[in-house]
Amino acid sequence: MNNLKPLKKGRGRPKVDIQSKLTRKQKIFVKELVSNDGMITMREAAIKAGFPPTSAHTRAYEMTNPQICPHVVRAIQLYREELDEKYGVNYKRHLKDLQVIRDRALDNGAYSAAVQAEYRRGQAQGNIYINKSEIRNPMNRDTLKMLLNTRTKPPPKKESGFYQELKTAINRLPKRISLTRIENWMTLGIPDLLICDDKNLFHFVELKVTRGNVVKLSANQISWLTKHQKASVWVLVRTKDSVYLYNGKQSIDLRIKGLQLEPIFKMSMPFDWPKLFRLIFK
Numbered sequence: 579m580n581n582l583k584p585l586k587k588g589r590g591r592p593k594v595d596i597q598s599k600l601t602r603k604q605k606i607f608v609k610e611l612v613s614n615d616g617m618i619t620m621r622e623a624a625i626k627a628g629f630p631p632t633s634a635h636t637r638a639y640e641m642t643n644p645q646i647c648p649h650v651v652r653a654i655q656l657y658r659e660e661l662d663e664k665y666g667v668n669y670k671r672h673l674k675d676l677q678v679i680r681d682r683a684l685d686n687g688a689y690s691a692a693v694q695a696e697y698r699r700g701q702a703q704g705n706i707y708i709n710k711s712e713i714r715n716p717m718n719r720d721t722l723k724m725l726l727n728t729r730t731k732p733p734p735k736k737e738s739g740f741y742q743e744l745k746t747a748i749n750r751l752p753k754r755i756s757l758t759r760i761e762n763w764m765t766l767g768i769p770d771l772l773i774c775d776d777k778n779l780f781h782f783v784e785l786k787v788t789r790g791n792v793v794k795l796s797a798n799q800i801s802w803l804t805k806h807q808k809a810s811v812w813v814l815v816r817t818k819d820s821v822y823l824y825n826g827k828q829s830i831d832l833r834i835k836g837l838q839l840e841p842i843f844k845m846s847m848p849f850d851w852p853k854l855f856r857l858i859f860k
Contacts, residue, residue: 598649603627607641612657737785740816747851767798775859781810791836795829803829820846
């Protein structure tokens with residue numbers, strides 16, 4: 579006689595998509611994580627949302643993974659955009675963010691970044707803004723030909739669209755260059771892209787898309803960029819009609835000043851992608 583019991587229906591994790599509704603705990607997690615960005619960990623946000631401390635780390639990982647909880651990840655992005663538009667950047671937030679950056683850098687052993695953050699805190703009451711400048715160089719024949727053959731497309735609204743734009747530009751280059759998008763949910767702060775140039779040298783690039791002056795770099799991203807500033811690490815910012823290139827060592831000032839910080843290179847449409855990549859690869 580068969581003593582096996584039939585499986586109960588409906589067991590296991592329910593399927594969710596980007597349109598699924600958030601639970602009460604998920605709503606609290608989103609608000610705690612975004613409102614206290616850089617000041618608390620994802621685990622701490624999960625605990626504040628009511629998840630048990632023993633499973634908070636796992637729940638936080640799941641809620642920030644787009645393959646498991648795409649609706650929560652989308653809610654985090656929308657709430658961040660809402661707060662950016664509502665509050666922007668102010669003096670008190672500058673000081674608070676710099677203190678968090680300093681403390682996080684010390685925890686990670688990035689002492690030079692910690693010193694720089696503390697120094698910037700002392701400067702915050704002064705005139706921290708400088709004028710933008712644009713680097714202009716004549717284009718060669720090949721670059722001009724590529725620009726004339728490039729279709730004008732609407733600007734991307736988020737980093738994934740910016741990545742596709744870069745991928746298309748790299749595929750048009752005559753040299754063999756590989757582009758890898760990094761998706762690492764356990765190591766906070768690591769840049770979005772890893773590029774291997776035609777000389778087999780690696781370059782890390784953090785992508786940002788903004789509709790205003792604010793460039794939202796988290797404390798973890800700033801700590802990683804400044805800790806590895808002697809390597810080829812960059813921040814690439816896309817606006818509606820321009821692209822700004824910054825070196826990783828500029829990340830603290832970029833977080834404070836936004837696009838009023840003088841870039842290494844700025845280009846307007848039509849974009850001179852070959853020149854941008856030459857600056858990164860040199």
